[in-house]
Amino acid sequence: DVKVTQSSRYLVKRTGEKVFLECVQDMDHENMFWYRQDPGLGLRLIYFSYDVKMKEKGDIPEGYSVSREKKERFSLILESASTNQTSMYLCASQRGSQPQHFGDGTRLSIL
Amino acid sequence: AQSVTQLDSQVPVFEEAPVELRCNYSSSVSVYLFWYVQYPNQGLQLLLKYLSGSTLVKGINGFEAEFNKSQTSFHLRKPSVHISDTAEYFCATYSSGGSYIPTFGRGTSLIVHP
Numbered sequence: 001d002v003k004v005t006q007s008s009r010y011l012v013k014r015t016g017e018k019v020f021l022e023c024v025q026d027m028d029h030e031n032m033f034w035y036r037q038d039p040g041l042g043l044r045l046i047y048f049s050y051d052v053k054m055k056e057k058g059d060i061p062e063g064y065s066v067s068r069e070k071k072e073r074f075s076l077i078l079e080s081a082s083t084n085q086t087s088m089y090l091c092a093s094q095r096g097s098q099p100q101h102f103g104d105g106t107r108l109s110i111l
Numbered sequence: 112a113q114s115v116t117q118l119d120s121q122v123p124v125f126e127e128a129p130v131e132l133r134c135n136y137s138s139s140v141s142v143y144l145f146w147y148v149q150y151p152n153q154g155l156q157l158l159l160k161y162l163s164g165s166t167l168v169k170g171i172n173g174f175e176a177e178f179n180k181s182q183t184s185f186h187l188r189k190p191s192v193h194i195s196d197t198a199e200y201f202c203a204t205y206s207s208g209g210s211y212i213p214t215f216g217r218g219t220s221l222i223v224h225p
Contacts (some may be wrong), residue, residue, distance in 0.1 A: 040203065102154035
């Protein structure tokens with residue numbers, strides 16, 4: 001069965017820290033995505049990647065960066081965490097035009 | 112740019128009653144349409160998808176949706192809901208032949224009361 005694994009379910013960090021959120025998929029999918037989810041706002045796309053070492057900005061990339069050194073792994077980086085980045089972060093992977101598969105999410109709190 | 116409108120942010124319903132969650136999309140080209148469900152503290156799980164063919168699509172857990180091109184709608188229905196159906200539901204779409212990056216609606220919270 002398809003599996004997208006996010007390294008942490010819950011994470012608490014301090015403002016100014018550099019934060020890494022990791023996502024691994026075992027389906028050999030080309031496309032991977034990072035979203036944040038906030039109440040009443042639905043899912044907002046931060047970054048996505050079509051291939052190794054490729055990245056594209058989504059709708060809200062400010063304050064974030066990404067890394068894709070291997071096909072199965074897509075990392076989201078908060079360079080200097082701020083309280084307004086407290087949110088639920090969802091990773092997804094996709095093959096071509098097929099539906100996305102999602103991880104269980106990381107609930108990140110920045111104090 | 113495409114958009115997806117989920118007309119109800121919250122739908123309360125009693126157990127065993129029927130339910131319809133509404134979704135409208137804007138697009139002038141052929142589209143793919145999806146419904147996802149998110150249970151508390153989990154990621155999104157695909158309920159059903161419309162890619163082409165029959166306009167009535169059946170999904171998991173007894174849900175179905177009907178693609179209506181003239182009304183640009185893709186409403187989700189279930190004839191009899193259970194307490195376990197309490198969750199957030201998201202409608203999503205992208206154009207066939209496009210980038211295949213979905214546009215999501217803001218979600219509808221289905222609350223099933225005993």
